[in-house]
Amino acid sequence: MNRRLATAVLAVALAAVAIVLPDFVNAYRLFLATLIVVFATAGVGLVVIMGWTGQIALAHVAFMGIGAYGTNWLFSDLGVPWLLSLLLSALAAAVVGVLIGFPAARLRGFYLAIATLAFAELIVRFFVEADTITGGIAGKPIEIIQLFGLDPDRSQWYIALLLAVVVFTATDRLGRTAFGRCLRMVRDAEVATGSLGISATRYKLLAFGLSGFIAALAGGLFGQLLTYVSPDTFHTALLIQFLVVVFVGGVNRLSGAVIGAIFVVVSRELFQDVGDWQRLVFGLSLVLAVRFLPGGLTSLLPRLREMRRLDRQPQEALS
Amino acid sequence: MIQQVIAGLQAGSTYAMLALAVVLILKATDVPNFATADMGLVPTFVGWQLMDSFDLTYWLAIPAAILFGMVLALVIERIAIRPILAESHFATVLMTIGVFVVLSAVIQLIWGSEPRRIDAPFSGNFEVAGNFVTYDQLATIGLGALITAALLWFFKSPWGVRMQAIAEDRVTPRLLGVRVDRVFSISWALAAAIATVAMTLHTQSTVLTDTAGAPLILKAFVAATMGGFGSIIGAFLGGLALGVIENLAGFYIGTGSRAAVAMIFVVLILMAKPEGLFSKARPREV
Amino acid sequence: MSGVMTGGVSRSAGRAGPALSVSDLRVSFGGNHVLTGVDLDVTHPFTGLIGPNGAGKTTLFNVVSGYVTASRGTVKLDGADITGAPQTLVGRSGVARTFQTPKLIGDLSVLENVLLGIDGRSSLLDQVRQAVSLRGRGQANIDRALSVIDTFSLADSANLDAGSLPLGSQKIVEVCRALVSEPSLLLLDEPAAGLGRDDVERLVEPLKRWAAGHGTTVIIIEHDLELVTDLCDDVAVLHLGHIIARGTPAHCMSDPQVVEAYVGISDRGGADGDKGGAIGKGAGGVNA
Numbered sequence: 001m002n003r004r005l006a007t008a009v010l011a012v013a014l015a016a017v018a019i020v021l022p023d024f025v026n027a028y029r030l031f032l033a034t035l036i037v038v039f040a041t042a043g044v045g046l047v048v049i050m051g052w053t054g055q056i057a058l059a060h061v062a063f064m065g066i067g068a069y070g071t072n073w074l075f076s077d078l079g080v081p082w083l084l085s086l087l088l089s090a091l092a093a094a095v096v097g098v099l100i101g102f103p104a105a106r107l108r109g110f111y112l113a114i115a116t117l118a119f120a121e122l123i124v125r126f127f128v129e130a131d132t133i134t135g136g137i138a139g140k141p142i143e144i145i146q147l148f149g150l151d152p153d154r155s156q157w158y159i160a161l162l163l164a165v166v167v168f169t170a171t172d173r174l175g176r177t178a179f180g181r182c183l184r185m186v187r188d189a190e191v192a193t194g195s196l197g198i199s200a201t202r203y204k205l206l207a208f209g210l211s212g213f214i215a216a217l218a219g220g221l222f223g224q225l226l227t228y229v230s231p232d233t234f235h236t237a238l239l240i241q242f243l244v245v246v247f248v249g250g251v252n253r254l255s256g257a258v259i260g261a262i263f264v265v266v267s268r269e270l271f272q273d274v275g276d277w278q279r280l281v282f283g284l285s286l287v288l289a290v291r292f293l294p295g296g297l298t299s300l301l302p303r304l305r306e307m308r309r310l311d312r313q314p315q316e317a318l319s
Numbered sequence: 320m321i322q323q324v325i326a327g328l329q330a331g332s333t334y335a336m337l338a339l340a341v342v343l344i345l346k347a348t349d350v351p352n353f354a355t356a357d358m359g360l361v362p363t364f365v366g367w368q369l370m371d372s373f374d375l376t377y378w379l380a381i382p383a384a385i386l387f388g389m390v391l392a393l394v395i396e397r398i399a400i401r402p403i404l405a406e407s408h409f410a411t412v413l414m415t416i417g418v419f420v421v422l423s424a425v426i427q428l429i430w431g432s433e434p435r436r437i438d439a440p441f442s443g444n445f446e447v448a449g450n451f452v453t454y455d456q457l458a459t460i461g462l463g464a465l466i467t468a469a470l471l472w473f474f475k476s477p478w479g480v481r482m483q484a485i486a487e488d489r490v491t492p493r494l495l496g497v498r499v500d501r502v503f504s505i506s507w508a509l510a511a512a513i514a515t516v517a518m519t520l521h522t523q524s525t526v527l528t529d530t531a532g533a534p535l536i537l538k539a540f541v542a543a544t545m546g547g548f549g550s551i552i553g554a555f556l557g558g559l560a561l562g563v564i565e566n567l568a569g570f571y572i573g574t575g576s577r578a579a580v581a582m583i584f585v586v587l588i589l590m591a592k593p594e595g596l597f598s599k600a601r602p603r604e605v
Numbered sequence: 606m607s608g609v610m611t612g613g614v615s616r617s618a619g620r621a622g623p624a625l626s627v628s629d630l631r632v633s634f635g636g637n638h639v640l641t642g643v644d645l646d647v648t649h650p651f652t653g654l655i656g657p658n659g660a661g662k663t664t665l666f667n668v669v670s671g672y673v674t675a676s677r678g679t680v681k682l683d684g685a686d687i688t689g690a691p692q693t694l695v696g697r698s699g700v701a702r703t704f705q706t707p708k709l710i711g712d713l714s715v716l717e718n719v720l721l722g723i724d725g726r727s728s729l730l731d732q733v734r735q736a737v738s739l740r741g742r743g744q745a746n747i748d749r750a751l752s753v754i755d756t757f758s759l760a761d762s763a764n765l766d767a768g769s770l771p772l773g774s775q776k777i778v779e780v781c782r783a784l785v786s787e788p789s790l791l792l793l794d795e796p797a798a799g800l801g802r803d804d805v806e807r808l809v810e811p812l813k814r815w816a817a818g819h820g821t822t823v824i825i826i827e828h829d830l831e832l833v834t835d836l837c838d839d840v841a842v843l844h845l846g847h848i849i850a851r852g853t854p855a856h857c858m859s860d861p862q863v864v865e866a867y868v869g870i871s872d873r874g875g876a877d878g879d880k881g882g883a884i885g886k887g888a889g890g891v892n893a
Contacts, residue, residue: 056409103590109408110351111548114540115589118582121537125579177743178724181710181717189708194692195670195701196782197725236533240420247413252712280424286417290410291403 018161022154030153035225036258036265037160041167042218043245043257048171049211051251052180053204054187056113059100060242062123063212065234066093067219068142072229073133076143090216096123097212101205120239127231139230142223152224160221167214172254174210183207237279241268244282247289321450323566329456329524331562332463336517337539338546338554339470340510345548346474347482347506350400350411354419355539356532358395359514361422362388363522364430366515367437377440385515392511393504401503419536426529437523459520466513467555474551482506534578541585622684623648624790624822625669630678632664632846639664641846643678647824649839650816653854654826656843657866662826663705665843666792670702671695682790697726701783702792707775711768715759715778718767719750722785753781757811773804780808784815790822797829805829809836830858842866 022030042064049057070089074080080088100119107115127134134140147155174180185193186200186207193200223229241264249260263285271278337356344352352358366384369375375383399418403410444453473479482502522531542561546553561581569577623646632640639661654662667673669680671692679688687695701722709718723746754763757777762770767778776796783791797805809832816823827833833840834854842850842857844866850857857863 054409056412103586107589110412111544111589113351113412114537114544115586117537118541118585121582122579122586125582178720178727181713181721181724184710184713185721188710192704192708193725194672195696196721197693197696197786198721199693240416243413243416276424276427279420279427283417283420283422283424287399287414287421290406290414290417291399 022157027153030157031225032265032269034153034157034160034221036261037157037164038218038221038225039242039245039261039265040258041160041164042215042222042242043249043251043261044167044171044254045211045214045218046242046246047251047254047257048183048214049207050246051253051256052175052183052187053207055104055204055207056109057104057116057208057211058113058239058243059116059120059123060211060215061234061238062120063093063097063215064219064222064238065123065127065229065231066096066212067216068223068226068229068234069127069134069140070216071220072140072142072223075145077133082145086217086220089220090213093216093219094209094213097208097210098205100212101208104208105201105204124231124235127234134231137231139228139233141228142226144224144227156221156224159224163217163221167217168254171214175254179203179206240279240282240286244285244289248285250293320567320570321448323570324563325450325452325456327563327566328559329459329562330521330566331542331559332459333517333521333535333558334538334542334561335463335555335558336466336513336520337535338542338558339466339551340514340517341539341543342546342548342551342554343470343506343510343513345543347485348396348400348404348503350404350415351408351540351548352510353412353415353536353540354395354422355510355514356518356536357419357422357426358392358511359388359516359518360522360529360532361391361426362511362515363437363518363527364426366519367435367527368430370438377438381519384519385512388511388515389508392507396504396507400507401500419532423529423532430529432529435527437519437527439523441523453524455520455524459524462516462520463555463558466516467551470551538581541581544585544588623681624683625824626679626681626684627665627669628679628681630665630668630680631676632661632668632673633676639846640668640675643843643847645841645848647822647839649837650820650822651813651837651839652822652824653833653837653840654824654843655828655830655833655840655857656849660843661846662843663794666702666794666824666826669695669790670700670792693725699786699789700792701786701788701790703776703779703783703794703796705794705798707772707779709767709775709778709782712766714764715754715767715770715781716747716750716763718778719754719781719785720746722782723749726786750781750785753785753815754778756815757781758807773800773807776800776804777808780812784821787819788821791816791824793823793825795826795828797827797832805832830854834858 021033025033042060045063046057046060049055049060067086067089070092071082071085074085074088075082100116104112104115104119128137131137144152145155145159146152147158150158175183182193182198182203185196185198186203190200193203219234226233244267245257245260245264247260248263249258250256251260264282267281267285268278271281337359340355340359341352344350344355362384365387366380369380369383370377395418399414400411403414439455441453441455441458444451446452474483485499485502518531518535521535522528525531538561539558542558543554545557545560546555548554561584564584565577565580568580625645625647627643627645630640630643631638643661643665645665654665656662664673668675671687671690671694674689679686681687682695682698682700685698687698690698710721727746751760751763754760757780759774759777759781762774767775770778780793780796796808800808812823813836815821825833825837837854840850840852840854840857841848842860842863844863849866850860850863
């Protein structure tokens with residue numbers, strides 16, 4: 001009962017801070033905060049497909065592109081209300097995710113990595129070729145929306161927050177249901193899924209679709225923040241940043257997406273003026289994270305707990 | 320059209336050589352190395368630097384570069400890869416991606432983004448049955464075939480057999496006293512040498528830039544996929560096929576289709592036969 | 606595949622016909638003939654499947670549970686033909702199994718691991734309803750799972766991560782997961798492997814009670830012949846892909862053919878077995 005109360009109080013406090021934040025920080029800092037929220041939201045998709053379902057799916061940023069381009073095209077060119085545009089593009093991304101899932105479900109490990117990379121390339125190639133929708137290689141400016149007449153940075157912040165809250169809570173809930181358990185079974189014991197009547201393929205497809213959906217939602221917002229997107233925006237550089245989110249944050253838990261997002265956005269900031277160093281920092285982060293903390297920072301606490309427990313009972317602790 | 324095929328064979332030989340380097344490391348150490356292309360690109364830049372700043376001739380600089388590449392591979396294998404071999408495939412894939420990013424960042428930091436030329440003593444061409452073949456193309460295609468043959472022979476030899484046994488079962492060979500770490504190191508060094516040759520040939524006939532690695536590594540994996548990742552011949556033929564089809568598609572359909580070709584290729588193959596076209600499927604163990 | 610039934614139906618001990626009926630089953634992998642014509646009718650509540658290593662016992666399980674396709678022969682579950690049925694269908698038809706090493710999810714709790722036994726066998730609609738409701742529907746499943754966990758005296762560990770438990774407990778968790786859907790047929794693959802006497806007791810005693818209470822048919826692959834003798838009233842001996850003996854444990858283990866099969870293997874493998882006479886525990890038995 002105490003815990004519940006504490007969590008509720010914390011939630012209210014955070015909400016209060018979030019609502020008044022725009023009044024206390026300058027526009028640029030607000031932009032960074034919004035970027036962190038958007039990255040974390042996109043990261044949730046990676047938690048679902050990589051962390052819970054164990055699939056090395058590297059097409060994530062391409063789905064963000066579908067969200068960004070799709071939302072803008074529906075909203076700006078076709079006049080569909082923004083929120084509806086966002087949802088429709090996310091739906092489209094989910095469909096593409098499931099389509100990719102069909103061949104991908106039969107693959108494992110690095111075969112899967114390569115296949116998803118190939119699909120990502122194809123999607124980016126589509127962005128380049130479909131220039132009536134996407135503006136081709138030159139890219140496209142994104143039409144900014146404003147919430148109730150608030151200025152753009154504020155409205156983006158609130159929208160991002162709202163989206164993040166919805167995505168995080170819904171995904172967290174999902175993770176605690178049979179769906180979440182089945183995903184983890186696909187990750188850890190796929191060979192036994194059939195014997196329990198669980199169709200590994202079905203859950204992989206659902207995971208691909210869901211992670212695509214989430215990525216596109218975040219992507220739509222990402223477009224708003226960048227104000228201009230081109231096919232290259234959703235290519236290798238961004239993928240590497242999200243791999244850093246995954247591996248520095250840790251992708252088994254939702255909190256990992258948040259920590260990873262903070263790390264990446266802060267690093268982007270710090271090394272912005274020395275762009276080449278930025279790449280090096282990300283590469284080293286990946287290497288060091290995989291080398292010393294494969295579960296990411298969020299695995300640090302459980303790991304320490306595990307080590308202490310093993311120290312206490314060396315004989316019994318068999319895995 | 321023959322001209323296109325020849326050009327395709329040249330590009331394809333590059334893909335094939337990189338694919339062979341990938342397969343070599345995979346066969347020997349069970350690591351899918353996404354850093355392979357850049358492990359060849361860094362030495363290529365070093366070679367260029369030797370020619371540019373120290374006036375070394377091509378024939379001195381390139382072997383020196385190859386040597387450098389081998390040392391670099393040994394370092395990478397020792398400090399980045401070997402410690403995490405016990406981890407999942409996930410971890411090793413991400414590690415090699417991390418290494419790839421670090422290497423390409425280093426290239427960018429040291430040499431920047433401007434394109435450079437390698438002065439290769441391969442100018443000129445000759446005519447065969449009404450088509451022109453440059454010496455460059457001849458060298459590339461020839462070396463590709465040579466390396467393939469050498470690797471085929473190597474894996475039939477006692478060294479190669481030992482290497483494969485180790486990749487498939489890390490415990491028993493150790494118990495039998497085989498120096499597993501030495502095998503790992505040698506295979507990485509060899510793969511780096513092949514990758515350096517491939518990247519040098521590729522960049523000397525196109526242009527030497529810092530971003531040359533990324534598109535090639537994907538194509539190398541596509542080619543290796545065609546061979547089921549275990550077959551030398553498969554990787555070689557896969558690379559050549561990819562190069563030729565890519566070129567023909569670019570010529571007849573349009574340049575935009577080139578990139579798509581490789582990707583559609585690999586997707587189709589993986590769908591049809593997830594273990595690749597040339598591999599022997601093993602029964603599932605429960 | 607006519608009349609495949611949905612899982613979770615309890616049966617009384619007096620069922621008509623064998624729970625499992627395998628006829629002329631043949632399986633080959635490449636040139637390797639693993640099963641060379643197996644005929645087996647399982648009628649007793651506890652049936653042991655024994656034989657030297659490589660005899661094909663796990664392969665038989667794999668065929669029955671849909672992991673491997675037989676090149677010839679039929680498999681009938683309570684009279685219904687399930688030959689060639691995919692794993693998920695078999696799993697939903699009242700067949701449950703365990704594996705030589707437990708296939709659990711380390712970072713989920715014992716309770717959550719056991720719940721997976723119900724998750725797969727509920728319909729999609731049920732799952733959606735469960736996901737959307739705030740409480741209520743999920744509780745029934747949790748209670749079922751907890752009741753099985755309690756039967757095996759693991760209630761204290763219900764919320765611990767499965768990966769933190771010792772091997773003996775993990776094997777029990779896997780059995781709980783298999784039992785929670787109340788299967789009519791349970792396939793146990795070397796449940797005692799790697800376990801000490803105490804752990805085996807913790808597994809076997811509640812299992813006996815459960816099977817009796819639910820009318821479950823249990824087939825056990827084991828190398829621990831003492832356990833087989835204790836638990837099973839019916840034994841089938843598999844050697845080189847077919848059944849060479851059938852009957853009570855005592856009968857099988859004194860069968861000269863069986864002795865020869867085990868001794869033949871021990872001679873080659875160098876393990877000590879009783880020669881000439883009945884087979885004792887451990888002869889030819891190499892734990893996986």
